[in-house]
Amino acid sequence: xxxxxxxxxxxxxxxxxxxxxxxxxxxxxxxxxxxxxxxxxxxxxxxxxxxxxxxxxxxxxxxxxxxxxxxxxxxxxxxxxxxxxxxxxxxxxxxxxxxxxxxxxxxxxxxxxxxxxxxxxxxxxxxxxxxxxxxxxxxxxxxxxxxxxxxxxxx
Amino acid sequence: xxxxxxxxxxxxxxxxxxxxxxxxxxxxxxxxxxxxxxxxxxxxxxxxxxxxxxxxxxxxxxxxxxxxxxxxxxxxxxxxxxxxxxxxxxxxxxxxxxxxxxxxxxxxxxxxxxxxxxxxxxxxxxxxxxxxxxxxxxxxxxxxxxxxxxxxxxxxxxxxxxxxxxxxxxxxxxxxxxxxxxxxxxxxxxxxxxxxxxxxxxxxxxxxxxxxxxxxxxxxxxxxxxxxxxxxxxxxxxxxxxxxxxxxxxxxxxxxxxxxxxxxxxxxxxxxxxxxxxxxxxxxxxxxxxxxxxxxxxxxxx
Numbered sequence: 298x299x300x301x302x303x304x305x306x307x308x309x310x311x312x313x314x315x316x317x318x319x320x321x322x323x324x325x326x327x328x329x330x331x332x333x334x335x336x337x338x339x340x341x342x343x344x345x346x347x348x349x350x351x352x353x354x355x356x357x358x359x360x361x362x363x364x365x366x367x368x369x370x371x372x373x374x375x376x377x378x379x380x381x382x383x384x385x386x387x388x389x390x391x392x393x394x395x396x397x398x399x400x401x402x403x404x405x406x407x408x409x410x411x412x413x414x415x416x417x418x419x420x421x422x423x424x425x426x427x428x429x430x431x432x433x434x435x436x437x438x439x440x441x442x443x444x445x446x447x448x449x450x451x452x
Numbered sequence: 453x454x455x456x457x458x459x460x461x462x463x464x465x466x467x468x469x470x471x472x473x474x475x476x477x478x479x480x481x482x483x484x485x486x487x488x489x490x491x492x493x494x495x496x497x498x499x500x501x502x503x504x505x506x507x508x509x510x511x512x513x514x515x516x517x518x519x520x521x522x523x524x525x526x527x528x529x530x531x532x533x534x535x536x537x538x539x540x541x542x543x544x545x546x547x548x549x550x551x552x553x554x555x556x557x558x559x560x561x562x563x564x565x566x567x568x569x570x571x572x573x574x575x576x577x578x579x580x581x582x583x584x585x586x587x588x589x590x591x592x593x594x595x596x597x598x599x600x601x602x603x604x605x606x607x608x609x610x611x612x613x614x615x616x617x618x619x620x621x622x623x624x625x626x627x628x629x630x631x632x633x634x635x636x637x638x639x640x641x642x643x644x645x646x647x648x649x650x651x652x653x654x655x656x657x658x659x660x661x662x663x664x665x666x667x668x669x670x671x672x673x674x675x676x677x678x679x680x681x682x683x684x685x686x687x688x689x690x691x692x693x694x695x696x697x698x699x700x701x702x703x704x705x706x707x708x709x710x711x712x713x714x715x716x717x718x719x720x721x722x723x724x725x726x727x728x729x730x731x732x733x734x735x736x737x738x739x740x741x742x743x744x745x746x747x748x749x750x751x752x753x754x
Binding site for chain 2: 341344345347348351352395434435438439441442445446449450451452
């Protein structure tokens with residue numbers, strides 16, 4: 298049993314080294330694509346929570362706004378740490394991606410789009426009341442839209 | 453020998469006749485001035501339809517050109533298609549580089565017949581196939597609105613497509629099978645709201661151009677109207693607009709109207725990619741009852 302575990306660990310380390318040698322940050326292209334899709338899904342859930350408050354379907358809750366904004370900021374930081382936008386993730390082996398080549402051919406534009414997003418998320422996290430939350434929300438939506446228009450392909 | 457000569461002569465005659473037929477069939481037939489309605493232009497309605505038609509999305513200035521006003525349709529931004537790259541022309545009233553010297557008839561022939569003032573067939577990357585369904589008076593209103601804009605000097609760039617002359621002639625042939633010039637007619641069994649939505653969607657809004665699939669000859673497959681299909685830009689897919697509520701994409705027509713009005717600003721994340729983001733930006737500029745009518749019509753598609 299111990300031997301098996303040791304072998305598995307050795308194999309995993311070996312795979313990790315091979316992965317790193319191939320220029321991948323922390324996993325195969327498929328794994329990274331899946332990770333960034335999970336990041337986007339987390340963002341979508343956070344957006345839904347805020348939109349629901351915006352529309353009055355759920356009552357405004359300052360803590361929930363902060364939690365949603367934190368979830369978006371955390372998901373993005375985690376993605377960056379994992380290297381989910383690594384150039385090797387332009388196409389997956391088996392996982393499909395809607396990431397457009399412009400992400401890598403226009404890296405400065407892509408970075409700027411993320412900065413717009415970061416600023417908008419930080420601003421909404423800092424809103425103290427419902428009125429300021431409502432005023433800050435369109436900038437978050439516009440940041441999502443601005444990036445998706447340019448850097449995400451049609452389904 | 454004589455038989456051979458006769459065969460050769462027959463072949464030549466047939467070839468010439470074939471070419472003449474192709475020439476005749478590919479020759480554009482513009483409208484005449486007598487076919488234009490008498491109309492007093494309404495600039496405000498023209499602006500509304502300019503937004504409904506999304507003119508600016510294609511005729512925007514090239515983003516790479518510094519100092520150009522992105523709110524004016526001065527043209528030049530690259531429009532990529534599988535056929536090649538087009539540079540939609542300047543729609544501002546500059547007489548030399550824009551449409552300042554165009555007559556009403558020139559404009560209607562371009563927008564509703566796909567024929568340039570020089571008498572050439574336009575390539576239907578410009579969706580005159582949908583604009584033909586508009587009321588000609590509405591098209592004249594768009595021209596009045598364009599004429600009211602400040603003129604911008606922006607020379608037309610030639611499209612980067614193979615054999616443009618042959619393609620334009622080919623478009624003339626294609627028009628016989630792929631281009632219906634009949635204007636849209638309201639359905640008396642439906643409400644005024646539904647008819648307004650249908651008119652905008654099928655005419656100025658040119659939704660069919662991307663959302664209705666085409667056959668191998670690039671002719672709309674009306675049996676599958678709005679059923680979605682490959683993206684005309686060559687990558688990805690365009691979603692079906694049928695039964696959006698039944699399929700759970702939107703909770704009801706009001707939800708769809710909110711999506712068209714707000715797009716991703718209200719978290720409707722499917723309305724940004726593939727060019728729909730610009731469409732949604734344009735639609736958000738329409739009066740609320742137009743957006744609602746459009747949503748009611750689209751939500752009614754089964």
